[in-house]
Amino acid sequence: MDSEEGRDFLQRRISLFAGLSGSLSLGFFLALNAIASVSGDLSFRQWLWHVSNQLHLAAIAILLCVWLATRTGKRKVESLQLMEAGCAFVVCAAYAMMSLGKLPFDPIPDAQAGPLVLATTFTLMARAILVPSSPRRTLIVTTLASIPLVPCLFILYSRGGPTYPMPAPVLAATVSLWLVLGVIISVVTSRVIYGLRQRVRQAMQLGQYSLEDKIGEGGMGIVYRASHAMLRRPTAIKLLPPERAGESNLLRFEREVQLTARLTHPNTVSIYDYGRTPDGVFYYAMELLDGVDLERLVEADGPQPAARVVHVLRQVCGALAEAHEIGLIHRDIKPANIILCLRGGMPDVVKVVDFGLVKHVGGGESQNLLLTNTNTITGTPLYLAPEAIISSSDVDARSDLYAVGAVGYFLLTGKHVFEGGSVVEICGHHLHTRPRPPSERADRPIPGDVEAAILSCLEKDPSLRPRDARALESALGSTACAHDWTVELARSWWTEKGEGLTGKSRAPRPGPLTPSAQLTRTVAVDLRGRG
Numbered sequence: 395m396d397s398e399e400g401r402d403f404l405q406r407r408i409s410l411f412a413g414l415s416g417s418l419s420l421g422f423f424l425a426l427n428a429i430a431s432v433s434g435d436l437s438f439r440q441w442l443w444h445v446s447n448q449l450h451l452a453a454i455a456i457l458l459c460v461w462l463a464t465r466t467g468k469r470k471v472e473s474l475q476l477m478e479a480g481c482a483f484v485v486c487a488a489y490a491m492m493s494l495g496k497l498p499f500d501p502i503p504d505a506q507a508g509p510l511v512l513a514t515t516f517t518l519m520a521r522a523i524l525v526p527s528s529p530r531r532t533l534i535v536t537t538l539a540s541i542p543l544v545p546c547l548f549i550l551y552s553r554g555g556p557t558y559p560m561p562a563p564v565l566a567a568t569v570s571l572w573l574v575l576g577v578i579i580s581v582v583t584s585r586v587i588y589g590l591r592q593r594v595r596q597a598m599q600l601g602q603y604s605l606e607d608k609i610g611e612g613g614m615g616i617v618y619r620a621s622h623a624m625l626r627r628p629t630a631i632k633l634l635p636p637e638r639a640g641e642s643n644l645l646r647f648e649r650e651v652q653l654t655a656r657l658t659h660p661n662t663v664s665i666y667d668y669g670r671t672p673d674g675v676f677y678y679a680m681e682l683l684d685g686v687d688l689e690r691l692v693e694a695d696g697p698q699p700a701a702r703v704v705h706v707l708r709q710v711c712g713a714l715a716e717a718h719e720i721g722l723i724h725r726d727i728k729p730a731n732i733i734l735c736l737r738g739g740m741p742d743v744v745k746v747v748d749f750g751l752v753k754h755v756g757g758g759e760s761q762n763l764l765l766t767n768t769n770t771i772t773g774t775p776l777y778l779a780p781e782a783i784i785s786s787s788d789v790d791a792r793s794d795l796y797a798v799g800a801v802g803y804f805l806l807t808g809k810h811v812f813e814g815g816s817v818v819e820i821c822g823h824h825l826h827t828r829p830r831p832p833s834e835r836a837d838r839p840i841p842g843d844v845e846a847a848i849l850s851c852l853e854k855d856p857s858l859r860p861r862d863a864r865a866l867e868s869a870l871g872s873t874a875c876a877h878d879w880t881v882e883l884a885r886s887w888w889t890e891k892g893e894g895l896t897g898k899s900r901a902p903r904p905g906p907l908t909p910s911a912q913l914t915r916t917v918a919v920d921l922r923g924r925g
Contacts, residue, residue: 419513
């Protein structure tokens, strides 16, 4: 329980234990009241105010109070452990004392002793199953919680008189043996479940990294939040599970980390380490980005000011310029792959991520043919350059610039360059339709020089686009609003809105994708056999 996730898990399990036990005990209480009212031995009021019922209600109240206390907020591990141990002891003590409240229609004490032994055993078993606890701790808690029942049983059987064939101590000891058996079973159950949890934790260990919660998933792997055993540095781990590790996927995944690791630009995600586990899981560790991707930024905050868009795109161009100069083409630039972060006290720091589709134009023809099928369109439909649709072999650095222009268009207007209901329709627009100027679709004025830079990236002919990423960065930097998005404005935005959009909010969306949502995901469309 040394992590935040472990503490959350413990609190949820204590809440489940208290809620389940309290609900079942309340149901049992109501059923007994109904039976007593029908039998007529006691009036409802006499039954309700009987000392046994008051103790039963006290046990229910304690369980429900623990349930309420652990439903919300964050409690310390020590407080949680004290709460669940104290709850188990007090509740079982209340059940034990219920045996001393003799009812008029209970001539034989066994009528009360049996159910109370079962209630105590159920409570302790439920705790062992639901609450994470070491066998030693379970032994201590269950033993202490069981002790009050032993003297109560002795007193109960002492009242029995000559109707019992055995002395009260023997009868109390006989029933207590069943209670001891319940304690033993609880400890064994706890040991088995605790051991399984330990094995799961070991299975979630990749070298020096401990996996925590999943924060994303894509076609080329799953991303987990993790921490280094020694450095305690927050890390993101991307891994390729064995069921996806075909020869082609493994080569792609390994190439992704090797090529990305060569990039050192501050606006490119940093790679720390990579390796393969003994059971064949390939993984790599990278910096954890607790920021907001541009897709979610626009969804939550709407179209962005032109000055901020220029500020963001210039950083993207810087990251791409380094990659292009060593022959790497990203091929999947889109808002979801650009993270806006608060790093080292500096707001609006851009990180370009997910080089899973990177193409190495200088890496040798045999390698590229092995990993890239020339008969497929690979990328995200809404951000595909026309040449990527016609022939993947014609993709170069200017194809990434087309995607940068489409990202800028989206940031300025809140709308995609082209809308459509299918991949084919969108690709048709990229090939043949001239984009409408962003100023005609935006709700706020867009400077002409910014609009011109965006539209230059969206030219169908690659030769009419900016020469390279540095040329585009220079064009954006020369716009009139290039320096209008100040550090003070960025800090003000992060103070007001940034906190609610960062961190775990980037978890994958549940449920099936709608047709429009599918257009924002990376796809590979097979074109073989089509005219």
